[in-house]
Amino acid sequence: MKAGGGDELEVKARVDDPEALRVALARAGATLTFEGAMLDRRFDREGQLDARDEVVRLRIYRPRAGAAWGVLTWKGPVTTRGAYRHREEIEVRVDATEQFPALLMRLGLEVTVRIDRQIEQWELDGAMLRLERYPEMDMLLEVEGEPAAIERAAIATGLPRAAFLPESLPYFVAAYERRTGRPVRLATEP
Numbered sequence: 001m002k003a004g005g006g007d008e009l010e011v012k013a014r015v016d017d018p019e020a021l022r023v024a025l026a027r028a029g030a031t032l033t034f035e036g037a038m039l040d041r042r043f044d045r046e047g048q049l050d051a052r053d054e055v056v057r058l059r060i061y062r063p064r065a066g067a068a069w070g071v072l073t074w075k076g077p078v079t080t081r082g083a084y085r086h087r088e089e090i091e092v093r094v095d096a097t098e099q100f101p102a103l104l105m106r107l108g109l110e111v112t113v114r115i116d117r118q119i120e121q122w123e124l125d126g127a128m129l130r131l132e133r134y135p136e137m138d139m140l141l142e143v144e145g146e147p148a149a150i151e152r153a154a155i156a157t158g159l160p161r162a163a164f165l166p167e168s169l170p171y172f173v174a175a176y177e178r179r180t181g182r183p184v185r186l187a188t189e190p
Contacts, residue, residue, distance in 0.1 A: 008075070009084040010144040011154070011164040012172065018131060018139055021157055022120075028156035030124035036063040038119045038132075041101060043109035053077035056109065060097045070097040078168065084147065085166035114187035115169070127153035136185035137176050140169075 015021055039060040044050055055075040062068045076088035094100055101111065115134075122129040126149035130142045143153045143164065154164050165171070173184045 006089065008087045008089045008144060009081060009147065009150065010142055011084060011150060011166055012143075012168075013141045013154075013157075013159055013163040013165065014172065014175075015131065015139040015141050015159070018133075021131065021141065021159070024156060024158040025122050025124065025129065028124060030122040030129065030153075030156065032120060033123050034061065034063060034119065034121035036061065036119070038062075038117055040113070040115040041111050042113035042115075043104050044112045045108050045110070050112070056104070058094075058097075058100050058104065068097055070094040070100060072100065080166050082147065083164075083166060084150065085168065114189065116186065116188045124153050124156055125149055129153055129157070134184070134186055135188055136182070138172065140172055 037060075039062070041058045041060075043056045043058070049056060054077065055073070057073045057075070058070055059073065060068055060070045070093070071091050072094050073089055073091045079086045105111075117135075118133045120131040122131070127143055127145035130144075132140045132142065134140075141157065141159070143150050143157075145153065150164075151161075154161055169186075173186070176182075176184055
């Protein structure tokens with residue numbers, strides 16, 4: 001998680017064997033930096049942000065132990081840079097996570113997407129690797145960083161490089177539903 005603004009480069013992969021992934025990350029020297037819940041609430045005003053391919057998101061981190069905190073993010077339109085998904089983003093850490101949804105709603109925004117997951121966040125040689133478990137969907141691994149760091153991290157996972165795609169969550173939702181014939185459930189609440 002970075003503070004301030006900048007560019008986000010990332011790839012995602014489906015994970016079939018999370019324990020093997022954890023062993024590979026530990027063997028590579030990765031450090032577990034967070035474990036707990038990560039709750040996303042995306043906001044929009046009558047589809048205006050979606051029409052511009054922009055996102056306003058409040059992400060709340062609830063560690064297994066300790067106090068929760070949030071990150072308020074604006075993301076610009078999606079592009080690709082080579083083999084990576086790219087977005088400009090601005091992030092601000094917030095501690096008053098309970099008041100922020102009300103503040104955003106007072107500004108005319110409404111919650112349009114809810115995503116709840118349990119995560120393990122790892123750091124390895126300048127890359128952030130986040131293992132994500134959803135209420136009802138495949139486990140995913142997101143790798144974020146600069147291209148060289150992403151490539152080193154992808155190799156360290158033991159997963160084939162071809163498994164890492166510059167795709168967003170809706171791509172993986174559709175793939176899961178096609179493969180299983182079951183609907184995805186991304187949030188614990190409606």
